[in-house]
Amino acid sequence: MLLYDLDLPALTSLLTQWGEPAYRARQIWQGLYVHLYDSPSQFTNLPNSLRARLAEQFTFTPFTVKTWLDSADQSTRKTLFQLPDGNLIEAVLMRYGDPADMPPPSSLRDTPPNIGGSRRGVRRTLCISTQAGCAMGCVFCATGQMGFRRHLTSGEIVAQVMYYARMLREVNENVTNIVLMGMGEPFHNYDNVMAAIDRLNDPQGFNFGARRITLSTVGLVPQIRRFADEKRQVNLAVSLHAADDDERLAIMPVNKRYKIDEVLEACRYYIEKTHRRVTFEWALISGVNDTPEAAHKLAARLKGLLCHVNAIPLNPTAGYAGQAASRQRAELFKQTLEQAGVPCTIRMRRGIDINAGCGQLAGSLKPGD
Ligand code: SAH
Ligand code: SF4
Numbered sequence: 427m428l429l430y431d432l433d434l435p436a437l438t439s440l441l442t443q444w445g446e447p448a449y450r451a452r453q454i455w456q457g458l459y460v461h462l463y464d465s466p467s468q469f470t471n472l473p474n475s476l477r478a479r480l481a482e483q484f485t486f487t488p489f490t491v492k493t494w495l496d497s498a499d500q501s502t503r504k505t506l507f508q509l510p511d512g513n514l515i516e517a518v519l520m521r522y523g524d525p526a527d528m529p530p531p532s533s534l535r536d537t538p539p540n541i542g543g544s545r546r547g548v549r550r551t552l553c554i555s556t557q558a559g560c561a562m563g564c565v566f567c568a569t570g571q572m573g574f575r576r577h578l579t580s581g582e583i584v585a586q587v588m589y590y591a592r593m594l595r596e597v598n599e600n601v602t603n604i605v606l607m608g609m610g611e612p613f614h615n616y617d618n619v620m621a622a623i624d625r626l627n628d629p630q631g632f633n634f635g636a637r638r639i640t641l642s643t644v645g646l647v648p649q650i651r652r653f654a655d656e657k658r659q660v661n662l663a664v665s666l667h668a669a670d671d672d673e674r675l676a677i678m679p680v681n682k683r684y685k686i687d688e689v690l691e692a693c694r695y696y697i698e699k700t701h702r703r704v705t706f707e708w709a710l711i712s713g714v715n716d717t718p719e720a721a722h723k724l725a726a727r728l729k730g731l732l733c734h735v736n737a738i739p740l741n742p743t744a745g746y747a748g749q750a751a752s753r754q755r756a757e758l759f760k761q762t763l764e765q766a767g768v769p770c771t772i773r774m775r776r777g778i779d780i781n782a783g784c785g786q787l788a789g790s791l792k793p794g795d
Contacts, residue, residue, distance in 0.1 A: 430581030459631030557610025583622035613649035710751035725766030
């Protein structure tokens with residue numbers, strides 16, 4: 427069993443069953459989530475017998491590193507992990523805002539670990555996976571093209587963060603933001619995803635603020651409502667990509683189940699309950715959804731909603747003929763929305779040279795490669 431799969435109460439009751447005092451559970455918890463230990467030998471504050479028992483009963487690392495790639499500008503690192511059952515998942519680290527006059531890492535030695543914050547303007551954003559493959563079948567998405575393999579456990583989700591947190595710790599840096607935008611549909615794996623978020627949040631452990639986590643969904647309506655009721659501080663992004671039901675259905679099969687009106691109604695409910703702004707994701711595909719008409723339709727639908735549109739030129743994939751919108755089209759799209767009162771940002775495509783788009787690296791390898 428994977429140690430990261432346990433929450434603190436479960437770990438405590440297990441240790442009690444083993445006849446250990448409760449504080450041992452807290453020591454293990456801190457070892458895992460404050461000191462970022464990933465092997466039993468690092469837990470030097472535990473008796474040898476307990477370390478041996480942990481090593482015998484638990485796995486500390488749920489995956490091996492199959493391969494990793496850095497973008498040419500070094501801003502983006504993508505890692506492909508192999509799970510024990512052979513499934514591949516990926517997680518990407520994006521570095522933002524490193525001005526040349528930044529103080530050298532040595533002057534940051536006093537920064538306490540896991541405060542989550544960092545030097546002003548410097549972000550270390552992780553994009554992590556919630557499933558191996560995805561069942562939603564969006565035609566433009568490399569993960570969708572692979573199909574569904576399985577849900578990740580909460581510990582497998584958490585472990586991706588710990589992997590990068592350890593790497594950043596070595597250069598005195600912290601993860602500052604987490605986006606659940608890697609492989610998979612987080613709301614299709616609701617319970618494990620929420621358990622992972624809670625584990626990352628735990629003030630006695632990794633202490634990562636929910637407000638710095640963003641969950642992106644294809645638009646599963648009952649889960650958006652459930653998420654709203656739970657009033658988490660996590661940011662919500664909804665992948666829209668079309669403002670007309672037929673057009674959305676052509677690229678996103680989920681639209682057969684949940685029409686745009688229902689999705690937006692659920693978003694309205696979320697905003698009422700949480701007073702939080704929703705982000706709508708829009709992959710700009712040349713000639714498909716990058717037209718001024720598409721922007722007008724979208725603006726009409728979103729008018730009055732506490733929201734923001736994140737548009738990003740499509741990352742072309744092997745299984746879909748669509749191409750990225752041009753820079754001019756993207757700019758025009760943004761202007762059209764903003765003139766209609768809907769805030770919009772055009773995001774840069776990061777790591778395009780390393781297939782850092784969702785599912786693109788795993789999708790290019792066959793199991794056994
Ligand atoms: N399943 C969730 C989260 C993972 S995908 C969702 O769909 O929202 C994260 C984001 O990447 C989504 O907005 C998705 O639509 C987008 N995306 C997928 N494939 C893409 C591609 N080839 N180019 C640009 N964006 C893509
Ligand atoms: Fe799944 Fe999201 Fe890809 Fe659609 S875009 S197939 S929901 S991962």
